[in-house]
Amino acid sequence: MAQPQKSFDAYFKSAFTVDNVIFGFDNGQLKILLIRRNEAPFDNYWGLPGYFVREGEDLDAAAQRVLREVTGLKDVYLEQVKAFGTPGRHDFGRVITIAYYSLVKVEDFELHAAGVAQEVAWHSVSDIESLAFDHEEIVQVAFHRLKRSIRSRPIGFELLPPAFTLTDLQHLYEAIWELDLEKRNFRKKILSMNLLKDLGRSQKGVAHRPAKLYSFDEGRYRELEEDGFNFELKEGKRK
Amino acid sequence: MAQPQKSFDAYFKSAFTVDNVIFGFDNGQLKILLIRRNEAPFDNYWGLPGYFVREGEDLDAAAQRVLREVTGLKDVYLEQVKAFGTPGRHDFGRVITIAYYSLVKVEDFELHAAGVAQEVAWHSVSDIESLAFDHEEIVQVAFHRLKRSIRSRPIGFELLPPAFTLTDLQHLYEAIWELDLEKRNFRKKILSMNLLKDLGRSQKGVAHRPAKLYSFDEGRYRELEEDGFNFELKEGKRK
DNA sequence: AAAGATAGTGTGAAGTGTACAATAACCAGT
DNA sequence: ACTGGTTATTGTACACTTCACACTATCTTT
Structure with a gap:
């Protein structure tokens, strides 16, 4: 000093x-x-x-x-x-x-x-x-x-296990934003970003149609980011 | 202590x-x-x-x-x-x-x-x-x-004089975002928010059609905000 | 085999973003 | 007064996204 x-x-x-x-x-x-x-x-x-x-x-x-x-x-x-x-x-x-x-x-x-x-x-x-x-x-x-x-950043995945369902992800957003989201639209939006990797596996032993498991594709995100892609989800209305 | x-x-x-x-x-x-x-x-x-x-x-x-x-x-x-x-x-x-x-x-x-x-x-x-x-x-x-x-917040106005033109505002955004915006669309977007008060005055002494002067209507913003309105502008492409 | 539960998909109407073009208003110089 | 130069303001068509709702699929349990 x-x-x-x-x-x-x-x-x-x-x-x-x-x-x-x-x-x-x-x-x-x-x-x-x-x-x-x-x-x-x-x-x-x-x-x-x-x-x-x-x-x-x-x-x-x-x-x-x-x-x-x-x-x-x-x-x-x-x-x-x-x-x-x-x-x-x-x-x-x-x-x-x-x-x-x-x-x-x-x-x-x-x-x-x-x-x-x-x-x-x-x-x-x-x-x-x-x-x-x-x-x-x-x-x-x-x-x-x-x-x-x-x-505006794909950080929600940090809170989820490595393999999760779209419903899990939706519930996460709903919990954080304290509102309900429309299932169909949420899915379309998130899938259209091409950030999720379909793991080809499904839930086991649930008493209903099992959901597909996904993981966040970080490499893909970085690629897209370089091309000027911007992660962006809207808080809809409701609740 | x-x-x-x-x-x-x-x-x-x-x-x-x-x-x-x-x-x-x-x-x-x-x-x-x-x-x-x-x-x-x-x-x-x-x-x-x-x-x-x-x-x-x-x-x-x-x-x-x-x-x-x-x-x-x-x-x-x-x-x-x-x-x-x-x-x-x-x-x-x-x-x-x-x-x-x-x-x-x-x-x-x-x-x-x-x-x-x-x-x-x-x-x-x-x-x-x-x-x-x-x-x-x-x-x-x-x-x-x-x-x-x-x-996501109407703070750009803090950098402008109390009365400004839409072009001024656009130039401000362009300077901060370091890109060019499409005039027509910028105007439509900003005016559609109903946050600007048309002062009924215009520029004086410019060698072209004088632009209308506006001010930011802060009271209006607070009203809208309470109704769940969200200020939001997108950075388009270009530059 | 039926009931119960959640996953996943189709679709039309409404709303926004995008791109380009046409018209309007003012000044300066003729 | 008329013309050219310059920027303001407005119209509009097309593409794309959002929104709302309904329908089909798949698995377990009884």
């Missing part, structure tokens, strides 16, 4: 954290992973997984670390949402938090408590309340961001 | 700043307001207006303050872009910057040097180079964000 001039010292008194809104899709519902804290402040409150960023640690890396601590996963879809820094949001001093959201496949891991977390659990987005710090606001902003992002 | 436990002290050694990418639209071109710094680090480099956030100062407020110092304006359109915090991006220690962009009307003020700035000037977005810190990256990210935002 070159000449840390005396006059600037006063500014180097803050801390910053990352908080990660981890979304999962389970049983037709959009969920968020919360931890029950076991340290001050907000001891015993539910809140977002997050912690102070370490010296020399990049922000994205810190968010990934937090995610790994709770889920054991790495290389997960991650997007920065926004910095929250209202003075007084943290008891210990001036603490800015950089909020992220990530998308994980719920069946990829088992939950296990760790670090600040004495308990970890999935919560429905719709009944989130009394979280630590300003985490409720962060969840709202992240959720809103997710709603927009899945319109 | 309640119990700032000893073990957390080590985290309270960072500083954070705000940097503001101030966009203006002048003469058919999208411009960014840059300052030439007169203090270390990067003394004498061009860079974004920005400074350390003060103790007890909200992030948004800090961004507004920085903007006011350079332009004299307040209550300007402001949007947070992203936090940049790569370790080593600042010589004095760990410094996170929260990047914002704002949209101003260039004719609303005179530029005047102040604070860290020994010189202030508009620069074309297209020829930005060798800025202080990671400001080039910040500009790119902010520009990219602007491109997306003007698609």
Whole structure:
């Protein structure tokens, strides 16, 4: 560090954290992973997984670390949402938090408590309340961001297993957008994009006509993207 | 501050700043307001207006303050872009910057040097180079964000004078999206949204048929928004 | 074999996007 | 006053997409 001039010292008194809104899709519902804290402040409150960023640690890396601590996963879809820094949001001093959201496949891991977390659990987005710090606001902003992002980027697949049905995909969109979509039109639209690979397999043992299984064809997406293709879904009406 | 436990002290050694990418639209071109710094680090480099956030100062407020110092304006359109915090991006220690962009009307003020700035000037977005810190990256990210935002929110008007022609508006979109739009279709689309108030006046003294002047009808927009209306423009092809 | 359930398909009407062309209004110079 | 130059504004036909609804297919269970 070159000449840390005396006059600037006063500014180097803050801390910053990352908080990660981890979304999962389970049983037709959009969920968020919360931890029950076991340290001050907000001891015993539910809140977002997050912690102070370490010296020399990049922000994205810190968010990934937090995610790994709770889920054991790495290389997960991650997007920065926004910095929250209202003075007084943290008891210990001036603490800015950089909020992220990530998308994980719920069946990829088992939950296990760790670090600040004495308990970890999935919560429905719709009944989130009394979280630590300003985490409720962060969840709202992240959720809103997710709603927009899945319109213009094929990231919904990050929440689904590698093989899924068109109905699964539709339910995912319906859960995130909080509305109902028209089956026929949704299918036509998504299939017309040529982003899904028909796996040639079907569901087994369901008490009705089995649905075909698809996977997201990432290579294909990159090809199309280079040709100027834009993924884009509309939120219709209804609900 | 309640119990700032000893073990957390080590985290309270960072500083954070705000940097503001101030966009203006002048003469058919999208411009960014840059300052030439007169203090270390990067003394004498061009860079974004920005400074350390003060103790007890909200992030948004800090961004507004920085903007006011350079332009004299307040209550300007402001949007947070992203936090940049790569370790080593600042010589004095760990410094996170929260990047914002704002949209101003260039004719609303005179530029005047102040604070860290020994010189202030508009620069074309297209020829930005060798800025202080990671400001080039910040500009790119902010520009990219602007491109997306003007698609789905009626914020382009923030860059235009209170009365403008449809052609002005089209040129604005063309400058931001860096492509050409089809006149007829652009007009039809924008007029069909019913967001423009026909001022009943026209240009004066132009050597051709004078264009009608419009203003953005913000009240109308809020009404429509409540009815579920969504502002949405597409980037067509071309260029 | 019938009932129950969800998957997958056809289709017409309405609405939008696209491309091009024709007409209108103003200034400057003759 | 008339003409040319220049930009504004409007008409319209065709292609493509969205929307709404109904019908057929396939599998399990009883």
